[in-house]
Structure formats: structure tokens, C-alpha cells
Amino acid sequence: MKAPEFEGTTDLIVADNWLIDIQVILDFMGLTDHEKVLCACFALKKDARHWWRMVQMRRNVANMDWQEFVAEFSTMYYNGEILAVQQDEFTSFKQGSMSVVEAVKKFEQLARLCPELVPNEKEKVRRMMKMFRTDISKQVSAGSSPPTLVADCISRAMRAEYWINQDKEARVQIFKAKKEEKTMEKQLQPRQNQETNLKGQTSNSNQYSKQFGRNKRKGNAMGQGQQKNYPQKKNNRGNEGNNNNYPVCAQCGRKHLGVCRMGSNACYLCGKEGHYTRNCTSNSQNQNPQYQNRNTNRQLHAVQARIEGPSIVQGRLEAPEPQARIYAYTKGDAEAGTSNVVTGQISLATHDAIALFDSGATHSDFVV
DSSP states (O other): OOOOOBOOOSOHHHHHHHHHHHHHHHHHHTOOHHHHHHHHHHTBOTHHHHHHHHHHHHSOOTTOOHHHHHHHHHHHHSOHHHHHHHHHHHHHOOOTTSOHHHHHHHHHHHHHHOGGGOOSHHHHHHHHHHHSOHHHHHHHHOSSSOOOSHHHHHHHHHHHHHHHHHHHHHHHHHHHHHHHHHHHHHHHHHHHHHHHHHHHHHHHHHHHHHHHHHHHHHHHHHOGGGTSOOOOOOOOTTTGGGGGGSOBOTTTSSBOOSOOOTTSSBOTTTOOBSSOGGGOOOGGGGTOHHHHHHHHHHHHHHHHHHHHOSEEETTEEEOOOOOOOOOSSOHHHHHTTOTTOEEEEEEETTEEEEEEEOTTOSSOOOOO
């Protein structure tokens, strides 16, 4: 069996580990105390070998036993200043970010160098509980029976650490899920804002279209003449052709020139019988001063109506004035039994006369 080598060090833990390992092997081999010293000296290398030569020069090692060798070794590698530093480290040692296994290993190494600080099991458990993190030590000491042995204390600490880590892992997963959810919301937010803006624009457009339609209908109903200043039509019957200057006819009581055909069956335009004014195809109307200006005005109004549309007077649409008609029905039509003809008797100059009411005429007259 090959003994572990020792090259010398200022680390007390390394020196202590070598001393423990070599002693286990020597005990297993069943050697005497002097034989243990000879085997241990054979495992010393480099700086440790130089140290052992200084010991040989200082004292006789031929009969040195194992306890004397341990004392010389401790004097060299366990000096007081280094031990004081190790004691301070042991008393202030905390688990920190280390796991329970790593913290216990470090605690045991420091405790071996300071045996006077942990003289018994109870004191060692107390210092170990103080060394653990608060969350672990609370769970270890919880319950009616706190640990009294080092092994029980370490076992409880490992179980507490496991469940604490599980809880932390669950919280980390929840945090990651929430973070991913927020990231997705941020990525979707511009698209949702764009869709909302499009919907708002569509809604505003629809509202504008509806409002525009209502305003348009309202304008049509109330009169769009406020936007276009159409000239108001005047009654052309009394002013056509400036006939105010014409003489008053003794037969019909109206102002006109030419022969009055009131009471006759002749056409007012051409003077011929057999047809009515509305069916007259003669151009003689242009020769009759009574209707020349009137027809000219009607043609002008017809052209104006085609260009500008219907006249608007005080917000109301005014339809074009229909063409005047007279003698739409005659006595012959009445005798023929036309359903739209109304006849009757009237008193005229103390004489009874048969009257024909022409419902299609626009000017009053009668036929006898």
C-alpha cells in the first residue's frame, strides 16, 4: 500500500488531512511506534523532507516514537499564529451560498483544528446550527425535539435544503412564465393598437358618412337654396310681355291685343276651329301679340329649369309652372259622357245657361 506524500504547506487543513491519512495506513499495517516514524519520514517530500533533516540535526530520532513525531509535526505546521487565524474563521464561519454538504465539510475541517472549541457533541451541534442559513436552521430546529447529534442535524438540514430549493424553483418558473407573458403582451400591443386605430377610423368614417347623409337630407328638406342662390320665380301671368300697357278687352276683361276669341270655339293661337290651343300645331302663335311674349317667356323658363333645376323659394322646392290650358273639354265631350266632365245650369243675365266645368283647364271659362 502506497503512503500519501506530503510536501509541506502553510495550509493547516492540508497538513491535518495528511497526518490523518498516514496514521490510518500505519495503524492498518500493525507497525510499532518507531516503525510508524520511519514509514512517515519516507513519505515526506521537498520542503517537508528538509524540515525532517533539521529535526534529525537537532535531536536523536533513533528511538523516537509516534507521539514525539506528531508533536514535532504539530510544532512546525500547527503554529500558534496560524491556529488563531483558523479559530477566528471557525467561529465566524457561515454557510452563505454553499450547499449543506459543502458547508458541513468546511465546518468539520475547521473543527479539527480547533478541538478546544467543540469539546463535545452538544457544542458541536450548537455551532453547526448557528453556521446554517436562517431558513434552514429554522426548519431543522422546528418541532418538539431539536437535534442533539451531529448526524441528525446534518440529515435534517439536507431535507430542509431540498424543499427550500423546490419552492425556489417553483417561484422561478412562475416568474419566467409571467415574464414571457408580459413579453408576448408587449409584442402584441402594437398590433392591437393598430387594429384599434383602424376600427376607430372606420367608426369615425361611418359616423361621418351617416352625419353627412343626415345633413344632406336635412339640407334637401330645409332647402339647399341656401347654398345656391336661385332667383325666385315671379308670377309671369300679370307681367308677361309687359301687357300692363295693353288695353282692357271689353269682352273678357283682360289686357291683350288683337281679336278676343273669348266664348268662341276657335283656337286662341291660330283662330281656327276644330282643335284646341294645346293641340295647335300652327306657327301663328308667333303672329298673335297676345301670346308672343308669353310663349317667349315660357321657353326661357323651360331652358332655365333644365339648366338650374327647380326653383327654391324660402327653403321649399317650387315645381315648374305647368302650361296653361283652356277649353280642355267642350259641350260635345260632355254630351259624349266623358266621366271627368261636370255640367250644370247657371243664371246669366236673367237667362238660364248650361255650364261646362273643365277640370283639366287652368283658366276659368264657360261654354254655352
